[in-house]
Amino acid sequence: MVIAILALQGAFIEHEQMLDRLGVEHFEIRQKKDVLRPFDGLIIPGGESTVIGKLLQELDLWDTIKKRIQEGMPVWGTCAGLILLAKEVEGGTPCLGTMQITAKRNAYGRQLGSFFVENTFADCGKIPMTFIRAPYIEKAGPEVKILAQEAGKIVAARQENQLVTAFHPELNESPAVHQYFLNMVAGV
Numbered sequence: 001m002v003i004a005i006l007a008l009q010g011a012f013i014e015h016e017q018m019l020d021r022l023g024v025e026h027f028e029i030r031q032k033k034d035v036l037r038p039f040d041g042l043i044i045p046g047g048e049s050t051v052i053g054k055l056l057q058e059l060d061l062w063d064t065i066k067k068r069i070q071e072g073m074p075v076w077g078t079c080a081g082l083i084l085l086a087k088e089v090e091g092g093t094p095c096l097g098t099m100q101i102t103a104k105r106n107a108y109g110r111q112l113g114s115f116f117v118e119n120t121f122a123d124c125g126k127i128p129m130t131f132i133r134a135p136y137i138e139k140a141g142p143e144v145k146i147l148a149q150e151a152g153k154i155v156a157a158r159q160e161n162q163l164v165t166a167f168h169p170e171l172n173e174s175p176a177v178h179q180y181f182l183n184m185v186a187g188v
Contacts, residue, residue, distance in 0.1 A: 001185060004029050004039040006065075008055040010047020010080060014170035018178050035064050041185035042068070046079030046132065046168055049105070053084060053095035062096070069098045074161045074185045082164035083135050090138055099162045100141030107136045107153070107166075121156055122147040122180055128172035129155070136166050158184075 003019055005012045007028035019026045029035050029042075042065065044052070056062040069075050069085075075098075077085045084095040086103035114132045121127045129150065137154035140146060148156035148165070155166040156177075163184060169177035 001041075001182065002026065002039045003041050003043060003182075003185070004034070004037070005043045006045060006052070006061075006081075008047075008059070009051050010045040011078070011168060011170060012043075012045045012047075014168075015043050015045055015078075015178075018170050018175060022175055022178060022182065024182060029061065030059075032060050032064075035061050041074040041076070041181065043181070044075065044077040044081030044084055045170070046081065049080035049083040049092065049095070052080055053093075056084075056095065066096050066098060069096065069162065072161050074163070074181070076163040076165070076181045076184075078165050078168055078170065079132065079134055082137070082166055085162055085164055086137075087141075088139075099157075099159050099164065100144055101137045101154075101157060101159075101164070102139040103135045104138045105135050106133050107138075117150060119148060119150055119155075121177060124176040124180060127169070127174045127176045129167035129169075130171045131155075131167050132171075134166045137164070 003026040083103045085099040086101045087097045088102040091105040118126045144157050144159045
């Protein structure tokens with residue numbers, strides 16, 4: 001199994017470190033030739049969604065990535081990645097728009113609105129969740145499975161081959177969400 005990590009901006013190194021801990025082969029996507037390499041799943045990290053979206057266009061990555069997601073390639077978007085995958089974005093413009101969710105940008109406020117909690121994720125029990133200028137999911141289509149909520153807001157969801165988290169699992173010690181994604185990629 002090989003996982004690609006979009007490394008244009010944001011918290012991609014932390015995802016690499018977690019995959020290293022789990023013994024999973026990975027590489028960075030920084031330019032067009034990288035996205036043409038074979039890989040089994042893609043992580044779109046947190047960062048600034050507007051900047052990442054602009055770079056996807058400028059580097060001619062947008063069409064290829066969107067097509068692969070639509071064809072069933074597993075993808076996981078954390079924070080900004082959630083916004084990039086959302087079909088609708090409150091306070092912003094959709095980018096890839098492949099997941100039937102409405103994301104609310106900066107829903108928890110600016111940098112000072114960042115926080116940490118422990119809450120239930122999928123069938124993994126309670127895990128640490130770090131929120132940094134995080135979005136949440138305002139609405140989810142009927143085919144979207146809710147995986148986690150915080151204070152009544154949807155903060156993790158899955159639609160077929162797509163996983164999104166409003167929080168940053170890569171910033172904590174628990175590998176639970178990364179393992180959940182790897183199981184998705186493996187078809188487990």
